[in-house]
Amino acid sequence: MRKHIARLLAVLAALAALIAAPGLPAAFAAPGTAAAPAPAAAAVWNPPTNLVQPLNEVWNHVESTYPNLYGFRNYGWDQIMANRGSVNYCVRWESDAPVSAALRDRIHTALKKQFGKWMSAMLDNGTGHNAWPYTNVPVNIVGWAVKNRSTLQWTDSSVDIYAGNLDGGGAPQCSPDCGRFFHQDGNYSRCPGGAARHYDQSLWLTKGLSGGFGGDWGQRVGQEYFVNTLDQENIHIFLHEVGHTFGLDDFYDWSPTGQCCFLMKAGSAAQITEFDKWMFRDFWRHLKSRYGL
Ligand SMILES: [Zn+2]
Numbered sequence: 001m002r003k004h005i006a007r008l009l010a011v012l013a014a015l016a017a018l019i020a021a022p023g024l025p026a027a028f029a030a031p032g033t034a035a036a037p038a039p040a041a042a043a044v045w046n047p048p049t050n051l052v053q054p055l056n057e058v059w060n061h062v063e064s065t066y067p068n069l070y071g072f073r074n075y076g077w078d079q080i081m082a083n084r085g086s087v088n089y090c091v092r093w094e095s096d097a098p099v100s101a102a103l104r105d106r107i108h109t110a111l112k113k114q115f116g117k118w119m120s121a122m123l124d125n126g127t128g129h130n131a132w133p134y135t136n137v138p139v140n141i142v143g144w145a146v147k148n149r150s151t152l153q154w155t156d157s158s159v160d161i162y163a164g165n166l167d168g169g170g171a172p173q174c175s176p177d178c179g180r181f182f183h184q185d186g187n188y189s190r191c192p193g194g195a196a197r198h199y200d201q202s203l204w205l206t207k208g209l210s211g212g213f214g215g216d217w218g219q220r221v222g223q224e225y226f227v228n229t230l231d232q233e234n235i236h237i238f239l240h241e242v243g244h245t246f247g248l249d250d251f252y253d254w255s256p257t258g259q260c261c262f263l264m265k266a267g268s269a270a271q272i273t274e275f276d277k278w279m280f281r282d283f284w285r286h287l288k289s290r291y292g293l
Pocket residue numbers: 240244249250266
């Protein structure tokens with residue numbers, strides 16, 4: 001309640017400033033500047049005309065079906081904002097297939113490329129859309145989790161290795177002390193490597209899994225699927241699951257007007273489409289005010 005009163009006072013003060021200096025954009029004018037600034041391009045919302053209605057339908061659906069849409073604070077967006085423009089991963093290797101250093105590095109390369117496709121969807125000519133602040137979001141892998149250390153065939157120390165740390169279902173995990181999912185307050189004081197070695201998301205690769213799962217904790221797809229598609233332009237099941245990490249919904253039982261085929265409608269597209277891109281941007285548009293943007 002106190003915050004509301006403070007905000008009302010701020011609005012009144014701003015109005016008073018406008019009344020005192022008619023014609024001057026009070027919030028923007030610097031001392032000694034006569035020219036009015038250009039409208040803030042960052043706030044532009046300009047989807048293609050034919051996408052306006054289906055985007056509104058999607059957002060109305062999200063608003064009416066997500067139990068805590070505006071209260072939830074661990075979307076992929078929140079994680080990147082907390083890190084000031086990067087994301088850290090743990091790879092959960094739920095498989096006994098050996099991993100060479102070369103395969104480890106190929107997995108990182110693919111992860112960067114695929115995650116980067118969603119990040120690129122926020123850019124217009126190299127500028128962040130709708131006040132999105134980050135034109136380049138580094139994707140770091142800080143740890144690998146495995147049941148037996150011998151499955152990982154490298155000896156260098158480029159990533160932290162968690163061997164034999166299993167979750168309740170017996171799947172290897174990086175230390176929960178280092179995981180954002182478990183420490184959404186950003187306190188990683190119990191993580192051996194501290195905040196620098198924390199992970200926001202898991203790339204959870206499970207032997208024999210078909211399909212996938214995605215959420216604020218990361219993405220889970222088949223180990224064989226991911227390895228076999230490393231060199232593909234689009235690892236589309238993974239891309240779909242990253243969409244969930246950033247809050248996007250599934251479309252199992254309905255389609256927005258005029259939209260038959262897009263990544264988040266599972267099985268109907270194998271890449272991020274124009275419609276996916278604008279749904280992604282719309283999520284940020286509705287979330288950004290929590291960051292004063
Ligand atoms: Zn899905």
